[in-house]
Amino acid sequence: MLDSLTPSERLAFVLHDMFAVPFQEIGRILGKSADACKMIASRARRKVRAADRSAGPGREHHEAVEAFRAAALGGDFEALLRVLDPNVKLTVDTPDGVVVTLGATAVAAGARMFSGQAARHRPVLVDGVPGHMSWRPDGTPLSVIAFTVAAGRITGIRIVVDPAKLASIRLSAPA
The missing domain is CATH 3.10.450.50 (Nuclear Transport Factor 2; Chain: A,)
Structure with missing residues (x-):
C-alpha cells in the first residue's frame, strides 16, 4: 500500500499518523508549510483507505x-x-x-x-x-x-x- 504513495505522501503519512510527528516538523523536512503537509497526509490517508477497500473480497x-x-x-x-x-x-x-x-x-x-x-x-x-x-x-x-x-x-x-x-x-x- 505504501508503495502507491509519493515519497512526500509516504513521509507525511508515516511520520504523522504512526509516530505523531507534528506537521510543523514534517514541513521542515519536506521544505513545505504545515498546512501543505496536512493536505499531503490527508491525500495519503485517502489513497491508503481506497487501497484497503479494493483489497477486500469483491x-x-x-x-x-x-x-x-x-x-x-x-x-x-x-x-x-x-x-x-x-x-x-x-x-x-x-x-x-x-x-x-x-x-x-x-x-x-x-x-x-x-x-x-x-x-x-x-x-x-x-x-x-x-x-x-x-x-x-x-x-x-x-x-x-x-x-x-x-x-x-x-x-x-x-x-x-x-x-x-x-x-x-x-x-x-x-x-
Whole structure:
C-alpha cells in the first residue's frame, strides 16, 4: 500500500499518523508549510483507505463462492470444474490432522460426495472473506469453509471440521 504513495505522501503519512510527528516538523523536512503537509497526509490517508477497500473480497469473490456452493450442493461436477482453478488446493483441518487435496478434478469429486450433507448452512465471513458455516440437524457445528479466489476461480479452500476448533468459533446455528 505504501508503495502507491509519493515519497512526500509516504513521509507525511508515516511520520504523522504512526509516530505523531507534528506537521510543523514534517514541513521542515519536506521544505513545505504545515498546512501543505496536512493536505499531503490527508491525500495519503485517502489513497491508503481506497487501497484497503479494493483489497477486500469483491463481487467476483462472492459469485465464485456462491457458484461453488450451488454446484456442490447440486452435485454438478461440470459446474464445479468451471469454478475451480485447475491447481486448486483444498486443506481440511480434521481432529487427526491436516489433509490436503490438490487439483480441480480431485476437489470437485470430493465436493460432490458431500452434496446435500449439511442440514443447515449460511454464508459467513471467515477472516474477512466469504465462506460458509454448516450445522448438523442437532445444531452442532459441522464445518467452516473459507475460499481464496483469483481471476474469478477458486484457488484455495480451507475447511475446518475439527470439533475442538469448531467449538471455539463464536457463531450460532441459524434459526
